[in-house]
Amino acid sequence: MKTRLLFLFRTFLAGLLLAAGPVAAAGDCPRIVSQSPYLSVALDWLGRGHCIVGVSRYDRLFDTLPRTGGVMDPDAETIDLLGPDLLVASNWASEETLRKVLPAGARLLRVDGFTSVADAENMLRELGRASGAPDVDVRLAAFHKEWTAAAAAIRGEGRRALVLSACEGSPYSFGRGHFVGDAFVQAGFDVVETAPRLRHIRPGEEIEDLLTAVETLKPQVVFSLDRATAAQCSALLGILPVEVVHLGGENFFHPGAGVLAGYAELAQKMKR
Template sequence: MWGCVRGSDLKRAVCAALFAALAATSSAWAEEPAGDVPQRVVSMNLCTDQLALALADPSQIVSVSHFATDPSMSVHWKQAEDLPVNFGRAEEISILHPDLVLADTWSNPDTIRMLRTLGIRVEQLPPGTSLPEIRGRIETMGKLLGHPGRAAKMLADFDARLAAIQTPAPGLKAAIIGPSGYGYGPRTLEGQILEMAGFQNVVSGPGLDWGGRLPLEDLVMDRPDLVVVGGSQGGTGTSRAQEVLAHPVLRDLPVVRGLRDASWTCGAPAMLNAVGQLATLGRKIEKEKLTQ
């Protein structure tokens, strides 16, 4: 509770949402399930996979995307191993006779159009990056699957975990860069994870809300306290785009490699694993600065 009083605006907003969620969950749990519960659900998107696998009854899901079984991308890969996978094609999905297909806003429009022409219900969920969007996706998924109570509990747990994360004092700067020196701006999921962990994102400013190529010279001039590089394999490889991440100038920066794993992939409760890791790093950096 004391952390809610003394925390940042983001922390106080999370605490307020937590208290509201706790007040609402008892009635929500009593209502489960709601409406017509779909019995044959197909997910054709990695992030709808993750929420569906967490909220649906196992018997409801008849297929998930082929990414769902990849441990580097899916936190529920073990759960997905026993399910048939799809590659987002209308032909393979339609023969499964689904009564609900879960897709993303950016899923293949030809597939969406064909499925709807065949009379198959398709629900497209917008990608979630900000906290309100992430919370909205969870709530919507619970309603679509007929399990609003489970979604309410997931939201309450999410808010409680986020409120409990101890972040460093404001002032630490960080950047997340990928192949070709691409930097992730504040509107991206990566940028939101940085903010939740208590860091100021150096990839910001006009035209960089969603990120963009960040010259390494600019990165050095920004003097970040932390640079998160690449993905789960450390961020270096054989392509020219990956070679940027092995540039000698990065040796003089506080670079961390191999930190980004499946918990960074989607706006879902697992992302709090990434937030917690970054917050812990931030407190360590903060402590080291105090002793210098």
């Protein structure tokens, strides 16, 4: 009896999940579960947004689709009920964790994209090929041409730059081994953060606050990447003894084609 009730409940839940969002058209593309928000953004740019049938709890782009757990703690039962052909995930989650929730017959793609702009290109290419996106190589060739031209037009001219996220939670800065830091290097800036990828700026760390960061790293300009949802920025930004330039962080936080909008805003700010 219990087994029968469980079967009926799972069938009912599956119906609810599938009704919550559009179903990928058979023959057009695989059914995809995207286990990280930046991968959803990338798939949408690749023209495969309509293939996505489930997303992580952090996803804001596809807010009507079923939730499949977190980036690091995927929900095996929900993923199984959605019956994906392809599970795409960040390599922040271990392959062992992802294999445990991968339904029989489904493919797994773990990608990065966060180490550089070139790495983001590779991530887009892998996603495009795995999802059967049309003309992915042509699209990526055009993207490469556009972002390199946009970066060159900014003319950072070697200015020492500290790139921060300081408007939500504890501040942190981006190094050259992170997509954000590399994006500013490609635009001609000398990114001064010495940590390879990220540095958390908070009490108890090597650099405890923003004033100390500026005194230690000696930037000529500070770029603050601001989230649209942030309630307020660190008060210390207003008293830093260097120029502070605010930019929309959403254009940089998701590695991929959004950097074009980021570069466009950066070019406008630099003209001023």
